[in-house]
Amino acid sequence: MMPARGTRYREMSIQRALEWAFGTEFARVDFDQTDSLDRDIVMGGRDTLSVLADRAILGCKVDGGGSSEPHPDAQSLAAAVKMLPDGYGGRRMAIQIMTLARAGRSPDWIRNSDVRVKPRTWAQNQHGRYAVVEDLPEEKKLIRGRVRRYTPQICPIIYTPDARTIAAARRNYLDWWGALTYIAWTVAHWQFDRIVLTDAMPPMTPWIIPTNPT
Structure with a gap:
């Protein structure tokens, strides 16, 4: 969803937005914190201002690792990652997404040239x-x-690496890609303060080289 008119905003893909949230703003997912509010954010699709209002009242938030609080948009994105359902990898995938985003990387799918x-x-x-x-x-x-x-x-x-290792790495990449798709769908209609999410996605199967039709 677009920010209010006159507001400066940045267009980002979901991958770039997560890299900004976790790598630049130092948002994080902390499973020791209470999950109820984050679940309400994700399932209810609420805007950032109401999220912050509730967090101020309840005194809970997605923890930040920097010297100042992460931007509200970054906190909301972290909440969406935190609440990934088990069908999309759950906590294990949430931690992987956060770790890769902080490093500005995608999962290693093992290029053919690496074999x-x-x-x-x-x-x-x-x-x-x-x-x-x-x-x-x-x-x-x-x-x-x-x-x-x-x-x-x-x-x-x-x-x-052998064929089994390569297959496992590419399965993990597809799981990561699917989780990003789910997160993008979850937050598609959220009202962010400073960012606008585009439809751009990382390649789904980067190991497949397209062939030109003859």
Whole structure:
């Protein structure tokens, strides 16, 4: 929702707004505090001024880590993050969102270029570290009219990170993306004092490279 006419405001995506709330304003989610008021904020979609009025009366707030109180808009965003339902990751996801926002980062989904091939086993001798090879069954080969016997060798390899680790990282990224979508939907009609949320979202599947149709 747009701030009142004449008010200076900043347009932000939900990701950028959370980075501002947690990274710049030092808002935080504190699960040791009473949840009832924050739940009322999230479920009721109330504006910042009424939120502050109730918080002043009840003496509770979303805790701030800076030398001064976080901006009211930042406190409201933190309240929305705090009340993420379990279906969107609950407290675990709320803490992850806060931590990543403070660092100005997205979850690591592991780029394909980050996957490396390494020898499965290493050994050490007086000359240093080397990859361990394994013998295959003896084979025969015709060389210059004569049959030669030889033992092929291979170096077993591993991919790191492995497919299971990559899948878990990308599942977590999708969960984070879904949680941001839910938060954006939750606060879409809230009356903020200084910010306006845009519809922009981080890419949903950044590991998929679009192909040009032929």
